[in-house]
Amino acid sequence: MSYNKEWTLFLDRDGVINKELRDDYVTRWEDFIFEDGALNAIAKLSEMFGRIIIVTNQRGIGINKMTEDDLNAIHQQMQYEIQNAGGKIDAIYYAPSADRSDIRRKPNPTMAFESKNNFPEIDLTKSIIVGNSISDMEFGRNSGMKTIYIDEKKKFGGIKTEVMDEIHNSLRDWTNSL
16 A cells, blocks of 8 residues: 555554553653664655554553653653654644543544644544554544554464454554555
8 A cells, every 4th residue: 555645644652652661650750761772664655655643551640550741741852852863743643531431532533633623624534543552453433444453562463353453563564664
């Protein structure tokens, strides 16, 4: 499949852009470690896609492990590093609730619809979600997007399920396949 500036790329954060902490949350910049090759991948993807948007569940806020100010500080530094590497992020949407049924949380499509509202040129049928959870894939399906599963934990051993259009080991691997 070929992509161009008409396409929008939605990225999950933890486990795709940065290393996901085991049984914990990234609550400060010192805990944020980019996945291998993620910065270069985002720079390359920035040249291909019209928009790049991060959509992330941030339950750590809802359970008082961090504040929205903490999250914003992490995202500010993350964007600085991405820009220094030649990439861009157009917007970041997050769901802070601890309630897994909250309408903003993935797999609900609320963050996709918010992004379309803020960027009316987005066509969700010309959009992709890259994520490392089934809820990311369901978010994509619920929004009408193509889905790319990042199997960094090797849960699926390269075998995709019905909610995955493609499966790759990392954002870098997917980007290199384009």
